[in-house]
Amino acid sequence: MSAKSKPSGIRQGKARHLVTEIILHCSATMTTGWFDDLSFAEKIAEITRWHTDPKPKGRGWRAIGYHWIIDRDGTLARGRQMTEIGAHVVGHNAGSIGICLIGGGGSSKRDRFLENFTREQDTAARRLIQQIKAATPITKISGHNEYAARACPGFFVPEWLQGVM
Template identity: 60%
Template sequence: MIYQGKARYPVTEIILHCADTRPDWMAGRPLAEKVAEIQRWHVQERGWRDIGYHWVIDRDGAVAPGRRETEIGAHVEGHNRGTIGICLLGGYGAKADDPFERNFTPAQAVAARRLIGAIKGRAAIQKVSGHNNYAMKACPGFRGAEFLSAD
């Protein structure tokens, strides 16, 4: 089990996001620099204490950590307690009902499935959803987030 924050909320859900970046955003730069840039948006521009997501998946399938899983994230208003936020780079201009492959790479699908499977191995995940299940947004920019569930 994973518990978040001082109140120890049990993690039961994974929520997927996109960075709303163009496919070639910061291309050729290390993923750590991209994560640092997203962190800068969240800390300097939104005033949060850290990057809002727990994990970030690059276009080539590389995975980098964001906020620790044992901390409450900042990625879905009203649904941050007990959820893990995963952000896929890309998704600029994507629509809520686009097929995954229109805006994201096969390597990202593989990495997301693997990451979700790993999280399921250490937490009692009951649901895998997309940001737009809880907000009128296009994010994560593809339909049926549950297809990435490793079940």
């Protein structure tokens, strides 16, 4: 066994889907405005309401859709357990981890990371990605905007991973 042996992997749901992908999102809240006056716990509670309130007001899910949330100062919070299937990209939830960065309101999909997010979020997101990669064999790291016609997370993840931001 080498020291770099493959991680055994994170499995999700009853079908035990192997987690192989990380997908990045943003909360699409403006960096100046009412969300700024909330504590991180209050921001998470608000996002949870968007996801769990019955339709049409909310999405009608049983919990927040993301596995991790990263605040403006880089603070990390857990949403769903990584062993649960998330709810963040239609058709790509099984076997993926959803990370939500607070901010990104009014962004477009090819903005530079630092136009919408902070250095602390950059550091925290990269560190979290490394931690997940150490736990499960990640083969793809992507952004919501690669799967849907939307700006989220407000930058192009493959470029950001190359450090172009």
